[in-house]
Amino acid sequence: MHNMKATSPSQQDLTPVEFNAEMMAEINRVIAMFPEGKQKSALIRILHIVQTNFGWTSVPAMNKVAEILNIQPIEVYEVATFYTMFHLNPVGNYVFEVCRTGPCMLVGSDDIIAYIENKLNIKVGETTTDGMFTLKTAECLGACGYGPVLQCQYKFHEHLTKEKVDEIIEAYRQASLLN
Amino acid sequence: MAGRQLLLENVHIPGIETFDVYRKNGGYASVEKALKKMTPDEVVEEVKKSGLRGRGGAGFPTGMKWSFLAKPDGVPRHLVCNADESEPGTFKDRYLMEKIPHLLIEGMITSSYALGANLSFIYIRGEFMYILHILEKAIAEAYANGMLGKNIMGSGFDLDLVVAPGGGAYICGEETALLESLEGKRGNPRMKPPFPAVKGLWGCPTVVNNVESIAAVVPIVNDGGEEYAKIGIERSTGTKLISASGNLVRPGVYEIEMGVSVEEFIYGDDYCRGIANGKRMKACIPGGSSVPILPAHLVTKTAAGENRLMTYESLADGGFASGSMLGSGGFIVFDEDQCIVRNTYTFARFYAHESCGQCSPCREGTGWMEKVLHRLEYGHGTMEDISLLEEINKKIEGNTICPLGDAAAWPVAAAIRHFREEFEWHVTHPAEAQTRNYGLIQPRVEEIKAL
Numbered sequence: 001m002h003n004m005k006a007t008s009p010s011q012q013d014l015t016p017v018e019f020n021a022e023m024m025a026e027i028n029r030v031i032a033m034f035p036e037g038k039q040k041s042a043l044i045r046i047l048h049i050v051q052t053n054f055g056w057t058s059v060p061a062m063n064k065v066a067e068i069l070n071i072q073p074i075e076v077y078e079v080a081t082f083y084t085m086f087h088l089n090p091v092g093n094y095v096f097e098v099c100r101t102g103p104c105m106l107v108g109s110d111d112i113i114a115y116i117e118n119k120l121n122i123k124v125g126e127t128t129t130d131g132m133f134t135l136k137t138a139e140c141l142g143a144c145g146y147g148p149v150l151q152c153q154y155k156f157h158e159h160l161t162k163e164k165v166d167e168i169i170e171a172y173r174q175a176s177l178l179n
Numbered sequence: 180m181a182g183r184q185l186l187l188e189n190v191h192i193p194g195i196e197t198f199d200v201y202r203k204n205g206g207y208a209s210v211e212k213a214l215k216k217m218t219p220d221e222v223v224e225e226v227k228k229s230g231l232r233g234r235g236g237a238g239f240p241t242g243m244k245w246s247f248l249a250k251p252d253g254v255p256r257h258l259v260c261n262a263d264e265s266e267p268g269t270f271k272d273r274y275l276m277e278k279i280p281h282l283l284i285e286g287m288i289t290s291s292y293a294l295g296a297n298l299s300f301i302y303i304r305g306e307f308m309y310i311l312h313i314l315e316k317a318i319a320e321a322y323a324n325g326m327l328g329k330n331i332m333g334s335g336f337d338l339d340l341v342v343a344p345g346g347g348a349y350i351c352g353e354e355t356a357l358l359e360s361l362e363g364k365r366g367n368p369r370m371k372p373p374f375p376a377v378k379g380l381w382g383c384p385t386v387v388n389n390v391e392s393i394a395a396v397v398p399i400v401n402d403g404g405e406e407y408a409k410i411g412i413e414r415s416t417g418t419k420l421i422s423a424s425g426n427l428v429r430p431g432v433y434e435i436e437m438g439v440s441v442e443e444f445i446y447g448d449d450y451c452r453g454i455a456n457g458k459r460m461k462a463c464i465p466g467g468s469s470v471p472i473l474p475a476h477l478v479t480k481t482a483a484g485e486n487r488l489m490t491y492e493s494l495a496d497g498g499f500a501s502g503s504m505l506g507s508g509g510f511i512v513f514d515e516d517q518c519i520v521r522n523t524y525t526f527a528r529f530y531a532h533e534s535c536g537q538c539s540p541c542r543e544g545t546g547w548m549e550k551v552l553h554r555l556e557y558g559h560g561t562m563e564d565i566s567l568l569e570e571i572n573k574k575i576e577g578n579t580i581c582p583l584g585d586a587a588a589w590p591v592a593a594a595i596r597h598f599r600e601e602f603e604w605h606v607t608h609p610a611e612a613q614t615r616n617y618g619l620i621q622p623r624v625e626e627i628k629a630l
Contacts, residue, residue, distance in 0.1 A: 022490045034539070036361075044343070075364075078364075082365040082535075084348065101525050102511060103425055105521065140349070
């Protein structure tokens with residue numbers, strides 16, 4: 001039911017990709033956690049590793065994962081399209097996923113989403129023209145008592161206020177200058 | 180905090196997330212006791228005696244679930260901890276794992292011993308990647324100190340423990356979907372039977388338990404099942420972690436003794452300290468988004484006028500007509516200005532988003548309910564839409580492989596049951612419904628309590 005709007009392979013650059021040594025070491029460590037013959041169990045964690053390194057989950061990267069796990073590419077695609085954390089299209093350097101489900105809504109997530117849209121001059125689902133930020137909404141991030149909440153690169157930002165959102169955006173801007 | 184703390188007692192000790200501090204404060208005693216002095220069956224027996232019921236939401240007796248585990252010769256068995264915590268309103272497991280990760284690991288070792296599992300897993304939702312790292316660090320410490328690996332504490336018992344992340348799918352909290360996901364597949368629930376106890380992970384007999392259930396095994400083994408069962412009322416024994424959210428003065432995670440009154444929990448100084456901003460309570464969902472919402476007058480009292488207690492039985496008193504469920508302990512409180520239609524819409528949207536799409540009634544029904552509720556919330560609905568929602572509900576309920584369909588249907592049905600006039604208001608006041616989001620001011624809000 002999810003991520004239906006994945007870029008079709010024909011629209012993507014299909015040039016095969018290679019993973020660097022550091023990524024491969026991490027991937028092999030994860031694969032080794034599972035018994036012989038059950039390596040496919042490492043798939044979701046490997047997709048997280050891929051996305052952490054490339055920013056999103058592209059078809060060539062998924063093909064490479066299939067090759068590593070010795071499974072068919074479709075077995076990777078069907079998983080990547082099911083789990084909403086995997087971005088199947090290019091995204092900004094920092095993806096804000098703002099929770100909007102009941103408990104966060106009760107404490108003002110609607111206002112926070114509108115504020116971020118306004119501040120970054122983008123709508124939900126869009127990326128800023130400088131490629132810095134993508135805004136998405138999320139369904140329940142499991143931090144209901146600390147809402148409103150957004151997650152960016154696995155980090156939770158909680159008890160959001162407009163001032164706090166300003167600080168977070170500024171902090172990521174500064175961080176990107178250092179990279 | 181009032182009452183006995185069996186899980187979170189040591190949570191505020193500095194450094195408790197490290198092996199050394201945890202061990203110095205009595206940690207891993209249950210492993211020592213179980214592995215050195217008890218047989219696996221004796222551990223199972225203590226858990227049965229404790230009356231512990233699954234803390235993930237279903238409330239099925241944990242000891243009984245364990246006793247169903249098939250034990251064919253030569254076939255490995257597995258214990259899988261469900262740390263997918265994704266029921267809106269629930270965030271207790273995250274708190275426990277983040278603050279005191281060794282408690283879960285200790286519970287996993289003791290429980291794995293009881294079940295005869297030598298390879299166990301913690302499946303954690305992908306959003307909690309930072310907790311996965313906390314757990315892996317703690318697991319590495321446990322290996323280094325001989326609590327995991329070969330021949331634990333010289334007992335001859337071997338155990339490997341692996342943490343595996345999901346990727347953002349609510350459905351993977353359903354145990355068979357979780358197992359599919361752990362096998363590296365889409366999280367489509369399996370038909371039962373066969374139950375995981377017979378055919379689970381990779382076709383092997385498997386027990387899937389919630390984080391809190393597994394952590395509770397530690398005090399149960401340490402103090403004995405009977406001691407644990409002394410806390411609480413009726414078939415609600417021991418302590419329970421409650422995740423309190425919404426419009427409360429002090430939301431957060433609380434460990435309560437089963438049987439505390441709902442009034443005490445919402446208004447008491449030891450707990451949530453009442454409704455935020457001096458407002459009054461309009462409604463409460465006591466057990467996570469899937470359980471029926473209660474209007475204020477049915478939150479602290481049952482329909483019969485008795486005090487409502489934080490137990491499985493008391494929260495369910497009155498059935499679906501005037502009761503709800505303890506569920507996962509996701510306690511969501513609404514102040515008087517909140518719009519029930521809007522909240523119901525966000526939940527319907529949530530379930531439509533999270534339906535795996537496998538069963539038609541759920542795939543189509545959740546999307547349909549979302550659309551109808553969107554119409555109502557934004558002032559384009561009709562009176563027929565309200566009955567249409569009830570109709571769709573009946574077509575989903577009981578007609579799907581897993582309980583997600585029921586979980587999606589029940590909150591909508593309950594919201595209409597108790598707040599029909601608010602839905603009707605959205606139909607009769609279409610313009611206002613778009614500007615004044617909170618709809619009707621409910622006349623039945625509860626007066627502020629001074630405790």
